[in-house]
Amino acid sequence: MARRKKKKKKSLSDLPIEEAIREAMREAGRPLLLRELYHLLNIPKSERPTFRKLIKRLVKKGLLIHIKGKRYGLPESMPLVTGRLSVHPDGYAFVNPEDEKEPSVFIPPGRLKGALHGDLVVARIEKHTRKGPEGSVIRVLERGRKKIVGFFYQSHRVSTVIPEDERLPIEILIPPDRTRGAEHGDMVVAEITDFSPGRRIPEGRIVEVLGDPENLNTQAKAVIYNYDLPHRWNRRVRKELETISEEVRPEDKAGRRDLTRVPLVTIDGENARDFDDAVCVRRTRTGYKLYVAIADVSHYVPPGSALDEEAYFRGTSVYFPNMVIPMFPEKLSNGICSLNPRVERLAMTVEIDFDPEGRVRRSRFYPAVIFSHARLTYTEVKAMLVDRDRELRRKYKPLLRMLENAAELAMLLRERRLARGSIDLDLPEPEVRLDLQGEIEDIVRRERHLAHFIIEEFMIAANEAVARFLTEKGYPFLYRVHEAPEPLKLKEFVEFARSLGLDLEVPVEADPLWVQEVIRLSAGKPYAYLVNTLLLRSMKQAHYSPENIKHFGLASDCYCHFTSPIRRYPDLVVHRTLKAALKRKRPPYSYEELVDKGKHLSQRERTAMEAEREMFERVQVRFMREHIGEAFTGIISGVTAFGFFVELEEYFVSGVVRLVDLHDDYYFLDEKNHRLVGRRTGRTFRIGDRVRVRVKDVNLRRRHVTFELIEKLNGKS
Template sequence: MTNKTKKTNTPNIREKDPQKERELTLYENPIPSRELILEVMAEIGIPVKKNDLAGSLDIKEAELIFFEKRLRAMAREGQILINRKDVLCIATKLSLIPGKVMGHPDGFGFLIPDNKEDKDVFLSPREMSKVFNSDRVMIQVTGQDRKGRLEGTIIEILDRANKVIVGRVVQSNGVTIVAAEDKRINQDILIPYDEDMKAEEGQVVEVEITTQPSLREKPMGKIIKVLGSYTDSGIEIEIALRKHHLPYQFSSEALNQANQFGEKIDPKVIKGRIDLRELPLVTIDGETARDFDDAVYAEPIGNEWRLVVAIADVSSYVEMGSDLDKEALERGNSVYFPRRVIPMLPESLSNGLCSLNPQVDRLCMVCDMRIDASGLVTSYEFYSSVMNSKARLTYTIVDEILNKNNLQLTEKYGAVHGDLNNLQSVFKLLFNQRQKRGALEFDSTETSIVFTDNGKIDHIKPIYRNEAHRIIEECMLAANVCSAEFLLDKDVDALFRNHETPTEEKLENLRGFLVEFGLFLDGGNKPTVKHYGQLIEQVANRPDAHLLQTVLLRSMQQAVYSDQNKGHFGLAYEAYTHFTSPIRRYPDLVVHRAIKAKVEHRKLNIKDIAQLGEHCSGTERRADEATRDVESWLKCYFMQDKIGEVYDATVAGVTGFGLFVELDGIFIEGLVHVTELGNDYFTFDKSKHAMIGERTHLSYRLGDRLKVKVVRVDLETSKIDLSLIDAEGKVILTKKPPKTKNHTDRKRNTRKRK
């Protein structure tokens, strides 16, 4: 018996496409949208063959190739399932959940569903043996595990994310085995003897996967590049680039596009721009900065102040959809490693034509603001301009001139001294408004790594923010807020920088923790930033202020990019976006394009703006993870000869498996494992950020001061193991529990069976 496909019998079905207008704007000869395809499949009511579906949608022969591409894209994204008989099924009708695999070093994993409202699904080690971390799959929920978590089975692998893997050769006699540097990939990769490039044990290599993992087959590959050994200078960055799949080489097409602009701006492109070349704009950055996004200038006008923030006009060089644009989009942002930068744009632009270098003409986008005596922005204007920076200043230089009466520097930069005083005056007004808003200010210490000549850490030093940092910060915040207001006022599609209020769960945990200290956070389920600010001010002079500020900070959500404005909680802004760094952040480039299009009365269509926000948020997290990996590796290398040394330390993190503590003076973290805490069973209390002994009730809490000894440094896993030291300088030993009678009997019975 054969099923007959129900026909829609609608001759003009494609005229009723709910996304017809969208498809017309994106494609010259549009085919049915995904929404219409799913709608027709639902009307048919049963799994349908590809040709039958094409007939129902009136697909012409010339359109078949594009129709099949769309179906494959829908399958990759988990909207439909194409079985081995080439029959199409709607994924939701089969109760299938598409998503991304997140592996765990212990062998199990989770499915992170595409639908953010769905819960993560546990994947057993058996299921994880079919895939690598970050693969896209379709799963079916099969029940719950013993912890009450949803558990699933992988039904279909939609996309293999790992074509090339970086790893370490762990065995080279006979069959070569490579262990992935990404510990979320738990399977070793087998390398045939004739595909190993004679790599030696311990070397770091790049492996092209030739056989992906499955239940019946181990993953196999061939070594395509030997990167070097663990002791080679810069190897940690080479590993991070490949481990986190960071694009680090530009295509020849992108490089050619960047180089075609030359070293000087074309005089023809100045026409129609407001000329600010005589305005004494200056850049203020760090000593090692090479790409200068922003320049500033301030002057009094009557009872108000004029603040000019000029930003490199990257959009004039990076055309939407060009090879340069595709490369910038893939990167999402520049990545700043110690001693090396992976730029979002080729250096001929990032350090050259787009960088606001001193004494050269540069194209820029300007936010020209008026600020009243109370520090409020009363009006603003955006326009395209051409400028010429009058000085490349550093934060140190500006602070020395403004606050330390450095006569030598004051004389050297006398031409802009008065302008710096104006900037300082504007800063004080803006900062006054910041305090009125209640924007959060956490007292945290940033660090900088100082290297030896051979590229290893010499020492780590704290970075102290001076007033010059704050001057630039407030100027950039003002321009970013004006940008967000402009986008909302003109109803323009772009990306906002959102920092939402803390979740109810995090607020509940925070309040439970604060009760232990006799503190309370006002505001109910919707506390404002002022409520947080009042609490920070209340605890500022307490000896445990650092602990309390850390817990407050961790109760907040992560800032993300989105096409929907949801405000910025931490900065106390109703709307906020990023406008000031288009050389190194793709969202800023998107905002520039949106503002320019509106100013120039052009229509701009940004494709898949919601997905663009998610992508940029993802590339930002990827960069953070990669730089954190590199710094951890360098710190481990630095600590190799410190085994046996004793340090005073502060508990910086508490987990179920132990305490992360920061060593005084060197700003490096290590782990005191739970088994090193003393002769007791310790339980992790999440709400109290503490490990508490069951018998002794001894507790170790976030912010506690300890004395620790370095006992082990593992360069391969970037881990530093520590043990606790008592007041007399002795290691606190963990005694083994006494042997019970039953335990002895089991051992005796075992010997008899042998």
């Protein structure tokens, strides 16, 4: 019987240099001096300067640790953790390792060693407690924030910037020649220029004066800097814009189908300025024909151009109540790429034939020249089709039959989509209304009605049709995917729902139809909004990937984003791929490229959502400041050891009722049943209870609203 050959271990010289360094240190079993590494790895004198630079890079990445005695060690071989620092306003912090499976390290106040919130740091674990590891920061590897938004304070002797974010408990000293003309009380952006070890107060300079903190535009600029949102166009982009025509030229129409006589219309909100999509529906002998024309941005933005690179970097447009940070400059987003009324525009068109029951019979895709016959608003379409407004029906008489066809088809598609399990959470969205001066006038519930359903259903149909076509052709592209929720999350949700009185069982396997049933059971109940909100939180976030793992929320086997290339870069990727497939050319992107693009674009989307959420919070607290002392009805949305959170029904504003303001009893937290219980009276406050509260205080800086309880409106006490 032949002996099995022993697998030969690779020598250090066979390994890539970074791996060889770490392997040499593992074999040594102790921290090493630089000269010891030279010897072990046979680094000649001529290559040592380059080698030292490599070691510094590995230290910066946290793959090596520079310790006392000029030695280098492996973090995994020492009680050290590398991760991002998350600081609490009260002074303590946590180091969160990049590997989410590793526990966070608690850092008590006073042990930050000059590290700030968001920094990449190395922490030493000094003890293990019942709650987890505890330690100290020993080194800052990388500053998380290059620029800090804060308030400028000027005295006779010195000027300082106090960061707006309370997780940055520092003052920044500003020399007299570096104030950039800032005035006392201004909101500014500061850059730290010197925060060397041992320095108690960092020194910096003002890079931009944002202005009066009371101004909404100033607040928007603060969010832009907090999230490092690109908001200026570079010289290369501006130069490229000069070469783009403001009108469709005869040569642009070559090889395109002429759809200018098809009565396509755009339907958007009153304040919309960029129009991605136009639609038209015709009745046929075999059912319906749907046209969805989408702005052909790819015609004007070639891959690798300055416009393309900037759009990819931004990833998406960001929408604030008082401004938009667009993905493309206005000349494109509101001009030649926007499907404005009564002008010719280039479009990629999806033409779908449906049978009388709303089933797809055939889909076609082609580049076209279109002519939008009207710019309609959701309000106008509802007024015509639902309220039967005579004046509007007379004004748009040539389009009425088409709009009625559209409504018929949309409701058929909606019915079929819901029947397959597509989830329709009834979560009202807030809409901020501003006056002519740009000040906050009101926060209202955004309407959702038939006109919205028409556009929603047609966009979903177009997105699915394109995704199916490209999948069948075998072209790699970016799917819009949404994974099923984790069983543990569903189990926690079911436990919460049972505490409200909903008779639910944890599903054996996550299923959209089960989610639909939960929505149906809670419909009409006082806690319906809360159930829907927590149900949404239990689900995973949708993202972009070249791997089709389906879309749980839409119960769709094959889905992508195709319909908004003006404001979403993934749609532009899909447009380019569709054009290549129609011409039978090689795919414009490889699978590996799309993996990286999917990760980047999903992250940009999350950043945009977080920035939009923060801006809305800033608007909310400023709005509520004008309502101090007023009473509102709300629902308890969360309970903690220090009080309970209330979300106002009228304004979607969340605030806290603190236990210190409840004088009738001592309350303790019953975590299992999501409630607070009075020790003496047995009185309870639980998630889902409706309460009447008064606005007691508004903290603009921390974006906190404090309520005081007037009375409990429902639920057993």
